[in-house]
Amino acid sequence: MMRFWFEFDIxxxxxxxxxxxxxxxxxxxxxNDAIKIMNANIFSEIKMPxxxxxxxxxxxxxxxxxxxxxxxxPPISRGVWYxxxxx
Numbered sequence: 748m749m750r751f752w753f754e755f756d757i758x759x760x761x762x763x764x765x766x767x768x769x770x771x772x773x774x775x776x777x778x779n780d781a782i783k784i785m786n787a788n789i790f791s792e793i794k795m796p797x798x799x800x801x802x803x804x805x806x807x808x809x810x811x812x813x814x815x816x817x818x819x820x821p822p823i824s825r826g827v828w829y830x831x832x833x834x
Contacts, residue, residue, distance in 0.1 A: 748774050748775065748776060748823075748825060749774070749775060749776070749777065749781075749803055749804055750772065750773075750774050750803075750804060750805050750807065750822045750828075751772070751773045751774070751775060751778070751781045751801060751802065751803055751805065752770055752771070752772050752800075752801070752802040752805035752810065753770055753771045753772075753773070753781075753785070753798055753800070753801050754770045754771075754798070754799045754800040754801075755767060755770070755771070755795075755796040755797065755798060755799055756796055756797040756798070756799040757796045763793065763796060764789050764790065764793065764833075765830065765832070766829070766830025766831070766832070766833075767789065767830060769811060769814060769815055769829075769830075770810075770815070770829070771785060771789065771827065771829060771830065772805070772807075772810075772815070772819060772822060772827070772828045772829035773785060773826070773827050773828065774822050774823065774824060774825055774826060774828060775825060776825070778801070778803065780825075782795075784825070784826060784827060785827065788826070788827050788833040788834065789827060789833045807819075807822060810829075815829055818830065818831055819831065820834070
C-alpha cells in the first residue's frame with residue numbers, strides 16, 4: 748500500500764465536495780487504484796477536478812499541521828483518510 752496526497756486545480760472549493768480545498772489523502776495499491784477510490788467515494792456525483800499535484804508515498808508529517816493532521820484518519824488502510832467522511 749502507498750499513501751498518496753492529491754491537490755486539485757480548483758478556483759472555488761465550495762463548488763466541490765466538502766474538504767478537498769486543502770487536498771485529498773488516499774492509501775491505495777497504486778496510483779490508478781487511488782483515482783478509482785476517489786471517484787467512487789468523493790467524486791461519485793461530480794467530475795473530479797484536474798489534479799494540480801500528486802505526492803506518492805507522502806510523508807504525512809509534511810502536511811498542514813493545523814488543519815490536515817488533526818482532521819484525518821490513520822493512513823494505514825486502503826481508502827480515503829483525508830478529508831474525513833468519504834469512506
